[in-house]
Amino acid sequence: MANNNDNFDHVIVKKPSVGERMFKYRWFYLMFLPVAVVLIIFYYWPMLGIRYAFSTFKLKQITLRTGPDYSTGFGNFARLMDSDPFHAAFKNTLVLSIINLILAMVCSVVIALLINEIQNAWGKKIVQTVLYLPHFLSWVVAASIFMLILSAGTDATGADTSNTGFINAILLQVGILKTPVDFLTSSKAWPVVWYIMNRWKETGWGTIIYLAALSSISPDLYEAAEIDGAGRLKQTWYITVPSIMNTILVVFILNLAKVMNVFESVFVLYNSLVYDVSDVIQTYTYRVGIVGNDYGYSTAIGLFKSVISLILVSASDIISKKIRGFGIV
Amino acid sequence: MKKNVLKRFTAMGLAVIMVTGLAGCNKNEATFTLEGGDPNDLPDTISVMADTIIEEQNGLQDICDEYERQTGIKMTVEKPDHAKYYEKVTLSFASEEPADIIEMGSTYYPQLADSGALWDMTEAWNNSDSNCKKIIDEDYVDALKINGVLYGFPMAAGNGTITYVREDWMKEAGLSNPKNYDEFINMLRAFKARGGGAIPLTASGFLNNGETPYDIYLREFYQDAIPDFYKDEETGMYVDGFAQDEMKEAMQRLRDAYQEGLIDSEIVTNKTSTCRDKLGSGLVGAFNYWAGMWSLKLQRTLNEGNLKPIPPIEEANGYTERVPTAMAMSIYAPNKAAIFEHFIMYSHDGGEGQMLFTHGVENKHYTRNADGSATALPYYSDPSTPVEKSFYAPELTITNWNDPIPLDPMVKSSLDEFRKNRRFASVPIVRDVIAENLADLNVVKDVTIATAVTSKTSSVEDAMEYYNEKGSYYANAILDDLNSEENLAAEEAALAAANGESVDDGEDADASAEE
Numbered sequence: 055m056a057n058n059n060d061n062f063d064h065v066i067v068k069k070p071s072v073g074e075r076m077f078k079y080r081w082f083y084l085m086f087l088p089v090a091v092v093l094i095i096f097y098y099w100p101m102l103g104i105r106y107a108f109s110t111f112k113l114k115q116i117t118l119r120t121g122p123d124y125s126t127g128f129g130n131f132a133r134l135m136d137s138d139p140f141h142a143a144f145k146n147t148l149v150l151s152i153i154n155l156i157l158a159m160v161c162s163v164v165i166a167l168l169i170n171e172i173q174n175a176w177g178k179k180i181v182q183t184v185l186y187l188p189h190f191l192s193w194v195v196a197a198s199i200f201m202l203i204l205s206a207g208t209d210a211t212g213a214d215t216s217n218t219g220f221i222n223a224i225l226l227q228v229g230i231l232k233t234p235v236d237f238l239t240s241s242k243a244w245p246v247v248w249y250i251m252n253r254w255k256e257t258g259w260g261t262i263i264y265l266a267a268l269s270s271i272s273p274d275l276y277e278a279a280e281i282d283g284a285g286r287l288k289q290t291w292y293i294t295v296p297s298i299m300n301t302i303l304v305v306f307i308l309n310l311a312k313v314m315n316v317f318e319s320v321f322v323l324y325n326s327l328v329y330d331v332s333d334v335i336q337t338y339t340y341r342v343g344i345v346g347n348d349y350g351y352s353t354a355i356g357l358f359k360s361v362i363s364l365i366l367v368s369a370s371d372i373i374s375k376k377i378r379g380f381g382i383v
Numbered sequence: 384m385k386k387n388v389l390k391r392f393t394a395m396g397l398a399v400i401m402v403t404g405l406a407g408c409n410k411n412e413a414t415f416t417l418e419g420g421d422p423n424d425l426p427d428t429i430s431v432m433a434d435t436i437i438e439e440q441n442g443l444q445d446i447c448d449e450y451e452r453q454t455g456i457k458m459t460v461e462k463p464d465h466a467k468y469y470e471k472v473t474l475s476f477a478s479e480e481p482a483d484i485i486e487m488g489s490t491y492y493p494q495l496a497d498s499g500a501l502w503d504m505t506e507a508w509n510n511s512d513s514n515c516k517k518i519i520d521e522d523y524v525d526a527l528k529i530n531g532v533l534y535g536f537p538m539a540a541g542n543g544t545i546t547y548v549r550e551d552w553m554k555e556a557g558l559s560n561p562k563n564y565d566e567f568i569n570m571l572r573a574f575k576a577r578g579g580g581a582i583p584l585t586a587s588g589f590l591n592n593g594e595t596p597y598d599i600y601l602r603e604f605y606q607d608a609i610p611d612f613y614k615d616e617e618t619g620m621y622v623d624g625f626a627q628d629e630m631k632e633a634m635q636r637l638r639d640a641y642q643e644g645l646i647d648s649e650i651v652t653n654k655t656s657t658c659r660d661k662l663g664s665g666l667v668g669a670f671n672y673w674a675g676m677w678s679l680k681l682q683r684t685l686n687e688g689n690l691k692p693i694p695p696i697e698e699a700n701g702y703t704e705r706v707p708t709a710m711a712m713s714i715y716a717p718n719k720a721a722i723f724e725h726f727i728m729y730s731h732d733g734g735e736g737q738m739l740f741t742h743g744v745e746n747k748h749y750t751r752n753a754d755g756s757a758t759a760l761p762y763y764s765d766p767s768t769p770v771e772k773s774f775y776a777p778e779l780t781i782t783n784w785n786d787p788i789p790l791d792p793m794v795k796s797s798l799d800e801f802r803k804n805r806r807f808a809s810v811p812i813v814r815d816v817i818a819e820n821l822a823d824l825n826v827v828k829d830v831t832i833a834t835a836v837t838s839k840t841s842s843v844e845d846a847m848e849y850y851n852e853k854g855s856y857y858a859n860a861i862l863d864d865l866n867s868e869e870n871l872a873a874e875e876a877a878l879a880a881a882n883g884e885s886v887d888d889g890e891d892a893d894a895s896a897e898e
Contacts, residue, residue: 112818113497114497139823205649209582216579346821348819
């Protein structure tokens, strides 16, 4: 009996052409068409707007329809590099966002691990619901809540404390403070408040993806570890964390792409006494671009921001590939 | 091979898309005339872009239909979302034919005028023989002139803020209206002495959220200080008001009052809504806020006690009336003179036009009573609330007309008090250099005043050193431009041209004036 493989040794399988393959899968392409159209119209077409970064483009050019003046070239970028407020905003954006990103990762993973340990199904659902709820509040509401509870009271002398928020009231009661502290107008305290507000609002939501990853870990691994005498902590450290490490990395890299986009949470909480630590690129762009109608300059800031995000994501992806052997890009 | 060909075609396709996109941005050519045309050449349709007109669900179409019935001209209205109104206005110029008539707030009006987008309606106004001309308070028209040129017509008074105080608190303390700064501070001290968390005076920030006039809210403290650029009448040159001695004195007054606990310690983080909430909770003794309808709304928030608008103290030089909201006309509008007469003048005619633009349509938004007066009907969408206005706020009318729907006495009293003591704010100066530097400069101003008042700096002088160090770069750039010979000559020429005077500088100056 002849070997079947021998019969086909001389046959050269012709790979179908792109056209043939497209025709073969035409119905898939047809289904993808609306997605492609949406992507082009709403994501790629607006990218043409980056050309304004290299122009002088103000209200006058719009209203008189003379179009942007491209003789500016890299002038907007030169102005950017020369601007002290922009430098401060850039530094603040990186500091606030990266610390917040690390805190987000740590808090979400730890909370997810703790939720995962809850055995009672009802208890688990209640805890999850309570943790997810703040995510659905707007930043304005979240900021208002923090302003209320952190209020130092309305008397600048500190003599009348009847209006102080409950945090100050507690600290005064236990003797940690002698006079109320206005946390929101202190350059030292403001970033801490901002981190706490962010974590309070978003940590619960951030646990969802880790809980999904945790549910996919095989129980056999824990069983085997138990037989080997591993306790709860060792199981977590040697089984759980390595099992969700890929998810952690993917989430970290994806979130890193968004570090330059912090706006609303800062905008609702900052004030003139903490500009030095709270003014970020987006709030700066808002002031210059929207209030000042300087579209060319604000587009330049936007483009600069995107390039920095791209560098951060690419760098972290490369590092991830070197350390873990894979990335996501 | 085929793969490479496909890649090339894809790249070429993308390049074509890019090029057509780039080319497409310049396809709109400016096609307009600045002449007004014949005022009797009625347009078929007038398009309006408005922010504060009545909503669709409350009968906007009824207003348009009634306007067409009254004038024979079709009226179309676009009312974008309030938060994106000015973005839509700008976009309408960029991407399509803008509306003929555009509602313009005092911040955007000079910017659009400076950009050349608005029609100069000075001549149309001067030549108009409408009834509006007979019954209008011309101060409001003058308040919108930029170097003597009228680019928009006031739709209502700009209104301003007035200081409200708790009358019951004053009575308990045996006080009458404060006449000067010392009496004002004594009144605040008396309010503070009540204890129980009483806030003698509240406000949201020191500089009115970056909108001019910056000093509108804390008049008692600013007094003769102007934290903005202005033209010194003696020298004819622009100065930075923030760097003047008057401003230092104002900051010192604010600092002293703040340190004494007379000003809400949360002034820096307060929003206006926070202030209103505090007032409603019965905690606040004095609050400077809008005259008119707000007097009623603020009173309604109070559970007990009553508010009273007080006259300005001597040193405050009156309250400030904001630049009125304007009905401006796009340079691309056809039949401009006709639209001016049959829309803008008609809406202030003291008769059925004004009634339509103020109270809406009879039997839909109001009913006539037997004695000739009228009563507002409820909103379609809210049967418990009577219609306040269809477009122009009745309490802020700029004409001397006999409004058949009388104003609430409290609204009237606050407006009377305000108008007795008002002075008009000037239209903000608009220059490219200002647009480039003002955002950064305003941050420096904010920081300077906040740190000075809340004692983050050891003294007002220290705070001013910060301002000089960080703000002088921006302030000097603005001053250099404003005081340049070219700018001053252009301003002078524009003013002379508007006044019909001959210009000495010949053709160059004329050209500058036209610009």
